[in-house]
Amino acid sequence: MSDQLRPRASLRTAVVWEVLRDALDRRAKAAGRDALEILDTGGGSGKFAVQAARLGHRVTVVDPNPNALFALERRATEAGVADLVRGVQGDALGLFDVVERGAYDAVLCHGVLEYVDDPAECVRNVVAALRPAGTLSLLAAGLGGAVLARALAGHFDEARQALTDPTGHWGPGDPVLRRFTADQLSALAAEAGLEVASVHGVRVFADLVPGVLVDAEPGAMDALFRLEAAAAELPAFHSVATQLHVLAERG
Template structure:
């Protein structure tokens, strides 16, 4: 792969439409937030090209667009198949990624201490053996003034989904912290994610809810005629605390 940046990859591009989050939702709002974080960090540091680490980066849905903007991006993932897919996607976009196979709790030993301006940790904490150990490793990777972007499944949304579907016992078990559904990944509350970030010595920053209504209503967005209205509503609800807190996914920034 070459380091050539394609002509269509210019500042202001609308999100990593080349990829989707693991739950299938296009993460446009998350991309907009991170683009602002990166712009602010670049201005603060005086470096146009930042060092970005995407832990659990999967097939490169965020990594490739950031590389296309000229940043140095490292994708860390335990799956060699996911890394191979990220490599293919990067080749299609004619950008360079650094790929490292490994786990989140060993991130500092894989990429180094004080090595990143931004760490992306999306759909990772649900699956790792120890979220606290993973977050501590991420904190060691961040440079002073750097940011981690955490995206995780929300237990409140899961409880509401099951209650609305008449699965009351599963909803109660989730609410009681018993897991609800065997074999499914762990989920978090906003308070829990914030505490996890702060316990690693980081300062919790802005929080947003992702898929407030689409997460609760299976048919939401099915009508293409109202899709734009739903997107506008989702964006308005994302930072509105009572609605943010019941979103399918929670997005929280942590700052060193």
């Protein structure tokens, strides 16, 4: 994708989408079907759901925010995939009040675990929505990235607080309730009965590089994306990533 088609905001999710798209392709081939049934818990306005629908998959988005679901409907309509995207108001812990158990080829749980009281219960719940063979995509805030960001901003006490707090919380002004290491996030998937297929660091550099450096030089956005993609797979960079992405499989 060229710089003109990759705005800076989308760079923050591009690595996740590349990994997820490949996983969906593999799952569709294994299932012998072109279209998968996908559940996106906490999917909000449909950043990933609409992209998946563009591939021909049917996506159900569960989110507690009605305004986000309204934005999802608008985004799906503008993308021409309104017939493939369904929004339902609900949350991950009350998931089976609004969707069926064991009905989905893939489940996305992105930006949810940071805010629930019991992440392990949440993961077990979303795993129960998978078919006997299915894929789970977990995306959550990374501990090391928050520590690094607070330190680089000159908030050294907050950086130390995040580093030593069991939940990775840096203080009263922190909007994120908890953060994870790669091992912690992988363990949640494994304890729910899945096999971890891959772990990626997300936004290793994108949140740290000043926008003026990216905007000033032609080709810089593409170069930054290639750097993010290369670093994402290296365990050494997982410890400084803003987010962590775990892809896990059942069956």
